[in-house]
Amino acid sequence: MDIKTYIESGILELYVAGVLSEKENQEVYNMMMEHPEILQEVLEIESAAIKLTSAAAPSSNRKKIFQAVKDHLGLGKSGKVVTIAKSKYNWITYTGWAAAIILGVGFMWLANENRQLESDVKISNTQIDLLETQIERSKTSLEEANTLISVLRDDNITQVPLAGQGNFSSTYAKVYWDKTSNRIFLDAQGLPTPPQGTVYQVWSLKLSPLTPTSLGTIDDFTSDENKIFEIENANESEAFGITLEPAGGSETPTMEQLYTLGVVKS
Structure with a gap:
């Protein structure tokens, strides 16, 4: 699979938004474990979504923003995705920063919508596994670095x-x-x-x-x-x-x- 094409498919944005099925989440997780550039892309998308959301419009305008996001992503009343954006950068060029802010709010709305549809609010197993893996890697790297420093000194x-x-x-x-x-x-x-x-x-x-x-x-x-x-x-x-x-x-x-x-x- 071409990594660039996979990144530009839009599936990583939907993974961050929390609207993929468990099978799709597992697929994205496996790709992140195999390809560091995909993991880095997911982390950057998460960071961008948080920054954009914090700069979003006042709460009085959010209903209109949410509806615009739903219309743009092709979400019907059922909440199912009909279309996916072609590229990770296309959404920035729609209407400048305003569109970027809308999509940032949209990520948060989609995540909340997904949690409300579940009978038990929980973090997916794949996300937990990813977090644990990242923590373990950080601990291991730190331990190795400390050991090496002590040797060199x-x-x-x-x-x-x-x-x-x-x-x-x-x-x-x-x-x-x-x-x-x-x-x-x-x-x-x-x-x-x-x-x-x-x-x-x-x-x-x-x-x-x-x-x-x-x-x-x-x-x-x-x-x-x-x-x-x-x-x-x-x-x-x-x-x-x-x-x-x-x-x-x-x-x-x-x-x-x-x-x-x-x-x-x-």
């Missing part, structure tokens, strides 16, 4: 720059090794997105004799925006390296695909 943390190797000389990464808690934080911002069917694999190395120990693969590299990964490491590492391997990883590093390497300074 700790003088006992060993920092190991990983330089690009061979054909991958333009790549780079950095390891922050917390020996007390047997973990490393890998900053992999300098690595390109791995080709489909491959993953980056992190290695702890002993240099004499050369003995590589796998610290695991970075399976969520593409989806992680910060490109900072926490990895367990109980090894007495003398160096760290990152190779590109087939999905699932390899028992030994593919040296032809060694992207970065860095030696721990004593």
Whole structure:
């Protein structure tokens, strides 16, 4: 499905207004979970509706405004939607800011109308799920940020720059090794997105004799925006390296695909 076409269909405005069926709400919710740009669009529509409503006409004129909104959206006495606006911006161009204010009030009217039609006033399960997801993501991000800040400020943390190797000389990464808690934080911002069917694999190395120990693969590299990964490491590492391997990883590093390497300074 084309994301731009979906956003411009008008269904997100109706979702915010609260007039979609449970099945349609679930569809919009699934799209928001899969496409961050759709979630961002919904949040912007909600914000715009609140701002427009607060600037709406006096209460003495609201009955006329509500009727104008109902006529514009094609709402009959049954409250069912007959037509949907073509684009999220078309409504602004109808009659300038006046039309925008009308539609802002309309969002609130439609939401109230929908609640009155229900026997029990309640928030839909999909909206609750979305709110809980947003809260959980915020908590997780905050916890990760606080952890990383404490690591970066700790003088006992060993920092190991990983330089690009061979054909991958333009790549780079950095390891922050917390020996007390047997973990490393890998900053992999300098690595390109791995080709489909491959993953980056992190290695702890002993240099004499050369003995590589796998610290695991970075399976969520593409989806992680910060490109900072926490990895367990109980090894007495003398160096760290990152190779590109087939999905699932390899028992030994593919040296032809060694992207970065860095030696721990004593």
